[in-house]
Amino acid sequence: MSAEVRLCPGCGAPLQSTDPHARGYLPPEKWDDPRALCMRCFRMLHYGDPTAVRLSSEDFAEAMASLAKQKVVLLLVVDLLDVEAGLGISLPRGPHHPVLLVGNKEDLLPRSVRRERVVRWLERRAREFGLEPAEVLLLSAKRRRNLEALVAAMERFAGKFRTFAAVGVANAGKSTLLNALREVLAPSAPEVDAPPIPLTVSPFPGTTLSVVRLDLPGDLVLYDTPGALPASTIAPRLLPEELKILVPQEEIRPRVYQLRDPGQTIFLGGLVRVDFVSGPPQPLVVYASSRIRVHRTKLARADELYARHVGELLFPPARDRAERFALREQIPLHLSASPGKRDIAVGSVGWVVQHGQPGEFVVHVPEGVRVYVREAMV
Ligand code: GDP
Incomplete structure (x- = not known):
């Protein structure tokens, strides 16, 4: 084998042909194909099958350390269903690392929600997390919506910065x-070039294993980087069949629950439980994937219902993983009367809108998961 390190164009892992179970495995007969993907990317692309090789937190830390050494605009991509986890990651700071904050998966917000309002909300939220983004915008990468706003924002950095890292x-x-x-900035000319190899996109967290560099016309460089895996949010710990339920595929339809009396509980699958302990009647509105069952019951029956139905009615988690995702954190919320609506947000799952009445709640989540009470996003 040559000493030169070749990287998988899909995930950035160094390619190797010695260990089929390690990252970057490329069968020896595929080495002649300069566009070949590692086996994991190949399988993910063709069979939706993530193999056992997973990203670790060191991959993220290493990638950030390498970005810290250069002048690069950080395209901070934040999932609108997991805003706090996204804003809380540790990034290189200072004038060589301006932040362009991108609220992604805008297609999941109800159409009636004014996007401009969410942009301003995200701006305020970022400041609460100590970030001063140069610009903030919303888009949908998957539906290719509002990409032109991002391109325009990137152009405003031209002259000073040519390198961008997601x-x-x-x-x-x-x-x-x-x-x-890349499709927008470097539409391939089919008669000259073969179509570019796409980066591997998958519903399973932890697909990009190392920094991947894309060179575009005009000396523009884009980097894809391995994602952070914060313990405060749930998705990185779930299995594909659990994620299929947790991650919304289409516009979220809010679900309204009128809790007229205290002593009631709402389950969001088996991952979040919100107890209404005391206070005046509460209309609660759930924003989460329509595939997650929301189950309402009496507080007195909640433990029994959970024990009997976790992994079935209350899914995710899968039944055999219920112990790992047991709702061990019980977070009391003492909400005083407020003029505005607020969200009780749980990363990756979604949020529950509370309309500003005073109330005592207890939110149950798996160990390590953070619950945020925040000004309502929508
Ligand atoms: P990465 O780990 O940050 O590189 O994320 P990926 O690009 O692999 O995407 C993760 C998952 O989110 C995949 O299932 C994507 O299809 C999905 N996704 C990415 N962008 C959007 C979007 O704009 N809207 C929706 N609904 N899903 C998206």
Whole structure:
């Protein structure tokens, strides 16, 4: 084998032909094909099958350390269903690393929601997390919506910066966004070039394993980076069949629950439980994937219902993973009366809108998962 390191164009892993179970495996007979993908990307692309090789937190830290050494605009891609995890990641700071904040998966928000309002909300939320983004915008990488706003924002950096790196939590949509951007910025000329090899996009967090460099016309460089895997959010710990239910595929339809009396509980699958302990009647509105069952029951029956139905009615988690995802954190919320609506947000799952009445709640989530009470997003 030659000493030169070749990287998989799909995920950035160094290619190797010695260990089929390690990252970057390329069968020896495929080495002659300069466009060949590692076996994992190949399988993911053709069979939707992520093999056992997974990203680790060190991959993210290494990627950030390498970005810290250069002048690069950080395209901070934040999943609108997991905003706090996205804003909380540790990034290189300072004038050599301006942040262009991209709220992705805008297609999942109800159409009636004014996008401009969400942009301003995201701007305020970013500041609460100590970020000063140069610009903030919303788009849908998957549906190719509002990409032109991103391109225009990138052009405003021209002259000072030619290098951009998509950074964010695993599964925020970085690879999807860079593939979309490449289509816009370097539409391939079919008669000359073969179509570019797309970065591997998958519904399973942890697909991009190392920094992947894309060179575009005009000396423009785009980097895809491995995602962060914060413990505060749920998706990175789930299995594909659980993610299929958790991650919304289409516009979220809000579900309204009128809790007239205290002593009631709402389950979002088996991952979040919201107890209404005391206070005046509460209309609660759930924003989460329509595939997640929302189950309402009496507080007195909640433990029994969970024990009996976790992994079935209350899914995810799968039944045999219920112990791992047991709702061990019980977070009391003392909400005083407020003029505005607020969200009780749980990363990756979604949020529950509370209309500003005073109330005592207890939110149950798996260990390590953070619950945020915030000004309502929509
Ligand atoms: P990465 O880990 O940040 O590179 O994320 P990927 O690009 O692999 O995307 C993760 C998942 O999010 C995939 O299932 C994508 O199809 C999905 N996704 C990415 N962008 C969007 C979007 O704009 N809208 C929706 N609904 N899903 C998206």
